[in-house]
Amino acid sequence: MSNITGRLRDYLQSSHLRLIERASYVVSGRPEKIYLVGGAVRDVLLGITPINLDIVVVHPREEFINYLAEGIDGEVVSRSQFGTFKVVVNSDEIDIATSRREEYARPGALPVVEETSIEEDLGRRDFRVNSMAVSLGQDSWGELLDPHGGEGDLRQKLLKVLHEDSFIDDPTRILRGIRYSERLNFRIDQETYRLLKRDMVYLQDVSGDRIRNELERAMAEPFAWDVLFRGEQEGVLSAIHPGLRFGRIPNPLNIQEQQIVGDNDVVLAALIYFSNDAQMVEVCTRLKIDTRWSRVAREVRSIKSEFGRLGRPDLSRSELFNLLCDLNPDVVHGCAITIQDNAVKSNLWLYLNELRCIRPTIDGDYLLKLGVPEGPQVGELLDRLLHDRLDGLLSSRADEEALVANELKLCRD
Numbered sequence: 001m002s003n004i005t006g007r008l009r010d011y012l013q014s015s016h017l018r019l020i021e022r023a024s025y026v027v028s029g030r031p032e033k034i035y036l037v038g039g040a041v042r043d044v045l046l047g048i049t050p051i052n053l054d055i056v057v058v059h060p061r062e063e064f065i066n067y068l069a070e071g072i073d074g075e076v077v078s079r080s081q082f083g084t085f086k087v088v089v090n091s092d093e094i095d096i097a098t099s100r101r102e103e104y105a106r107p108g109a110l111p112v113v114e115e116t117s118i119e120e121d122l123g124r125r126d127f128r129v130n131s132m133a134v135s136l137g138q139d140s141w142g143e144l145l146d147p148h149g150g151e152g153d154l155r156q157k158l159l160k161v162l163h164e165d166s167f168i169d170d171p172t173r174i175l176r177g178i179r180y181s182e183r184l185n186f187r188i189d190q191e192t193y194r195l196l197k198r199d200m201v202y203l204q205d206v207s208g209d210r211i212r213n214e215l216e217r218a219m220a221e222p223f224a225w226d227v228l229f230r231g232e233q234e235g236v237l238s239a240i241h242p243g244l245r246f247g248r249i250p251n252p253l254n255i256q257e258q259q260i261v262g263d264n265d266v267v268l269a270a271l272i273y274f275s276n277d278a279q280m281v282e283v284c285t286r287l288k289i290d291t292r293w294s295r296v297a298r299e300v301r302s303i304k305s306e307f308g309r310l311g312r313p314d315l316s317r318s319e320l321f322n323l324l325c326d327l328n329p330d331v332v333h334g335c336a337i338t339i340q341d342n343a344v345k346s347n348l349w350l351y352l353n354e355l356r357c358i359r360p361t362i363d364g365d366y367l368l369k370l371g372v373p374e375g376p377q378v379g380e381l382l383d384r385l386l387h388d389r390l391d392g393l394l395s396s397r398a399d400e401e402a403l404v405a406n407e408l409k410l411c412r413d
């Protein structure tokens with residue numbers, strides 16, 4: 001059995017390392033055993049610093065999780081019916097679970113959970129590369145448990161399920177597989193790929209919340225565009241709902257586009273962009289969308305409905321600004337990347353890169369000091385200043401002052 005203490009030291013954030021050392025100390029001399037599991041083990045073996053830690057406790061007595069949380073100066077902020085706990089320690093959030101076996105009554109159903117050994121706990125997981133654990137016991141600190149050949153798969157850059165019903169047990173693993181394959185640049189093993197295709201149909205049975213949660217995780221990936229496009233190509237998106245689509249995005253994205261990659265609303269806007277209105281309504285119902293999704297969907301629809309005007313060659317800069325200024329810039333970004341029409345596309349970029357940042361130098365306070373009475377006239381003058389700035393009719397503070405003086409004179413006359 002190999003010991004990966006050095007790798008933990010090299011690749012864990014120092015706060016994470018301190019945290020697991022503390023946890024180890026808290027458990028010493030007690031009957032419970034604790035392990036670091038899942039993605040964190042995979043990542044340190046790959047030489048990547050993990051973002052989250054998952055800890056498994058074997059055979060905890062009642063209230064042990066609270067005792068452990070207190071011992072590491074953390075607080076249990078949530079617990080699930082399946083024996084999983086979220087613990088916050090300073091600004092770090094860690095997941096602590098009791099080792100468990102899961103029985104699925106039918107595909108996509110929530111599991112019935114029973115306590116078990118660490119080996120059995122690892123045996124119920126999604127991919128072999130995620131089915132390794134590292135002991136955090138004082139006498140076995142850093143020992144790697146790899147009963148399913150995860151380390152070998154890491155070396156071969158391979159994603160492989162543990163058994164042939166893995167995707168039937170939990171069809172969201174199909175989305176996870178695509179996500180890991182793109183993120184880690186791993187190949188999906190041939191037999192696993194066959195099962196993935198075979199079992200895609202079960203995605204229909206998974207609740208809207210769980211699917212949406214997985215899509216959100218895909219959208220939060222640095223390579224979100226590739227993950228979603230791969231999902232489209234493999235038929236995973238249409239297996240969730242035939243109206244869920246994702247078109248080809250220019251690849252590689254240009255510098256301007258890359259700056260925003262990783263922002264959730266940008267990718268979400270692109271995902272929504274590819275469905276027509278009727279499909280979108282159905283997708284929203286299927287995924288039980290929350291307020292954020294409906295807001296983005298509404299704004300994407302508004303951009304699509306203004307397509308004719310947004311592409312007009314005689315559209316002034318202030319008109320362009322007015323069409324977009326009330327929208328979330330991330331949504332405009334998502335559409336700017338996605339839209340094929342060159343005239344609309346370049347107008348969206350013009351708005352994002354230039355017009356959005358233009359402000360007159362004169363503000364409301366200045367107008368009040370000049371004697372403009374508080375009320376709508378202040379807003380009207382500020383709007384006029386902004387629009388003339390946007391259209392290039394004003395280029396300096398002096399121009400703005402002259403315009404204001406002229407307007408006030410006209411009012412007095």
Ligand code: CTP
Pocket residue numbers: 037038039040052054124125126127130131170172173176
């Ligand atoms: N897991 C699983 N099946 C799922 C979800 C999770 O078997 N449908 C297991 C995997 O062993 C996974 C672990 O639970 O490694 C923790 O899941 P999660 O926190 O979602 O993923 P990470 O492994 O931390 O990977 P990452 O956050 O990097 O995506």
